[in-house]
Amino acid sequence: MIKVDLVSDIGEGFGRYKLCDEEAIIPLLTSVNVACGYHAGVPNIMRKIVKICKENEVGIGAHPGFPDLMGFGRRFMKIKDNELENYLYYQIGALEAFCKLYGLKIQHCIAHGAWGNWLEQDIENARKFVKAIANYNKEIIILAISGGFRIQAAKELNLKVANEFFADREVQNNGRLVPRTVSGSVLHDKDKIVKRVLKAVLENKLISFEGKELNIKVDSICVHGDTPGSLEIIKAIRAALLKEGVVITKFGDFI
């Protein structure tokens, strides 16, 4: 029986700003990556998400970002290791307060935007990040791009890992995402996306942007909730997976 998780970046509003409809999307997911206030996210939204996750048994993950609201955490910032480590703890802790309020635990952690990209540029970056999480709580699962440096670094420390597969993002031969700036790097066609997801989940195969067949491990399928039509795509993925007998459940249940 194949099990897979459906995850999305959530809670990326701020004050009056809203990027997605949490009430609508969370029940369609099994895990969420929650913005923790540095690149986006405010306490009211964080709490609302945790509450909805509890009602829907959805796994909660911390999604720490660089302290850059104006850049939405998507701009690289050269931050000293010890500061970055403490930015991580600060944000995890803030989210954990809301989890505690509802009797829940943090399922996983995944760095946002430019932080995440930087972790995949050098195994040493990835090692420091996963070690910092291990020092905090060895039960927190490391969610990261399938087969990347964080997954490798986490395995070295015997941490639990979840391999993330991006439903709508093209992948290079080396396993990395094709940058958003490259034309065609983001898929929009629902049928193509669904087909690609099925191939990845059922066969563990993926056709790279360059056209080569790659092996891929998929624990969690990353979908988006902030674009027009994104809910329809999630529903289509869910339906297709269920039809194939795949069990859609939070990765905390099977990892």
Added chain:
Amino acid sequence: MIKVDLVSDIGEGFGRYKLCDEEAIIPLLTSVNVACGYHAGVPNIMRKIVKICKENEVGIGAHPGFPDLMGFGRRFMKIKDNELENYLYYQIGALEAFCKLYGLKIQHCIAHGAWGNWLEQDIENARKFVKAIANYNKEIIILAISGGFRIQAAKELNLKVANEFFADREVQNNGRLVPRTVSGSVLHDKDKIVKRVLKAVLENKLISFEGKELNIKVDSICVHGDTPGSLEIIKAIRAALLKEGVVITKFGDFI
């Protein structure tokens, strides 16, 4: 045997800014109120404080503030109840992450600046605040001005309370602080401060700004660490109390 705590607001620097020398002051204290990032405070400082507190067995308290770095949390902001409650949790959680890293727990919580003042303006404000803390963790002690609304509200909920006495601030007949803007409201003379502290701790008496003798309960003596000569005042208070056989220890040990 009389027991009393010595507490100070700590960690109120930000980025490059430093307001006090944490390494020098913390070993002279038995508890600290730690800024949590909204009115002041950054992760690196928060962690350093927690580490020093562990080494010195000093009690750690959350010192949440309004989200107003520019105003240092000293300006009233009209914030909705549910938002304010979640600002509280966010900040407690962030501090708790660092405590967890060192195997420690949060001893107490006290609102900073304008938030704290607002809580003492209406018993309903105080009730909502202490109830929010109780919903989070009933073990967290409510530190607040001796005999004020928060102390009253916390007792109504059977929460543990610590009565705070300000070593260098004049008090009105009604038990409230004389505003800083009033000339003479802040004491600077070391001998006067020490005398006043001894009277409060040993006799539970206080002469108000208007000249009336008041009764006062003192669990914790609040001192400052950010003014010239402040370390000398703390040392003098310590010496005078010890000479009288008073045990100086964190209030978490005796409340």
Added chain:
Amino acid sequence: MIKVDLVSDIGEGFGRYKLCDEEAIIPLLTSVNVACGYHAGVPNIMRKIVKICKENEVGIGAHPGFPDLMGFGRRFMKIKDNELENYLYYQIGALEAFCKLYGLKIQHCIAHGAWGNWLEQDIENARKFVKAIANYNKEIIILAISGGFRIQAAKELNLKVANEFFADREVQNNGRLVPRTVSGSVLHDKDKIVKRVLKAVLENKLISFEGKELNIKVDSICVHGDTPGSLEIIKAIRAALLKEGVVITKFGDFI
């Protein structure tokens, strides 16, 4: 020949966040109130707006707010007079840089959200505000709610004023807006809104929320650009006014 201005709050996005489609709405307006970075707004958006205003001969106004991104400038903050005055200059200056780049001048200034409300609570607040603007540049027109304290205070100093009429907001007998929290305070029906605008512009009359006929002076009609259907309402107002022979032009041209 009756002349009237059509104005809207603009540029209230931040970083990745977008509240309205500036390219679509600005050409339908004759003036804009531009967020300047404290409650919302970032340099890229500010510049884009100024550029579009130049192309469309739209009057540019500074829309300074409280330094409260999380609260969108809608929460009262108790700020000292001299600080508030300097927050005003800082924000006007920032916007003026972009105007200068395109050879334009600031047409007007209007405080945003809680700041604006606070100015209407006490004529002294209003006097300090308009005097601060006069000290900076006497050519800047004071835009404010028709017949309110700012208008009065500006007239006392012989400053130029523009009376603002809110197309979709109910007004009390005393001339103030019915708070948003009151049910029915915001109109959504296009036909009603258009009728109300015509009555105000052509007859200088307004039926209050309580049902009384009030006199009103209208230099500028405030419309919204961030709600569904708001562009349609603006177009309907424009069409109805033009049909009646009203000239829709920026108030800088006729005040």
Added chain:
Amino acid sequence: MIKVDLVSDIGEGFGRYKLCDEEAIIPLLTSVNVACGYHAGVPNIMRKIVKICKENEVGIGAHPGFPDLMGFGRRFMKIKDNELENYLYYQIGALEAFCKLYGLKIQHCIAHGAWGNWLEQDIENARKFVKAIANYNKEIIILAISGGFRIQAAKELNLKVANEFFADREVQNNGRLVPRTVSGSVLHDKDKIVKRVLKAVLENKLISFEGKELNIKVDSICVHGDTPGSLEIIKAIRAALLKEGVVITKFGDFI
């Protein structure tokens, strides 16, 4: 007759935080680089500085920084060209508002911290920066490290330039500063600093960190105001220069 300017980074406090005593230092200087709110600086401080500068005929420069209060603008941020350009305008404009209030003009502009370092890493970065300033106002003088990329780029556009010499920072053979992280890179000995300044101003010579004699053009001597003893060093430099008949005056007067 040799003329030289004395400049310092000023206004880098924030809210309650204060880094230097502006009243004491500004009268000893002839120009200042004013923080504009992104990496440090608040409106009240900006205004106070402009007022003191007016009273002392000191030249005012904008000191724009990255939007990173937590990192004091000292951390590189990968920001898109058009955003960075608009951050520049925003900050210049904000400062210009205060200048306007006192009938003054901006004398110069110099990027702060990591932004300034980045401009010297690639002539293309420097070209974009000086071109942005030229598009805004060709009268603004480009202040930058003597002989660096910004000076070169500004000359290409026929802009006015001021060569900055750091009184207390060692220089490499290639003309760049020895990084602060290198031991011995910052001089603290008053007599050595004064000697070095005299050699640079009178002979246009400098001994590099590696021991080689370099030629250097000096229009402005950069001194610091935020370290213990810094005022004494400034006074010693002033006295030594005056004794040699050097005229100390703002570079706006002689460039």
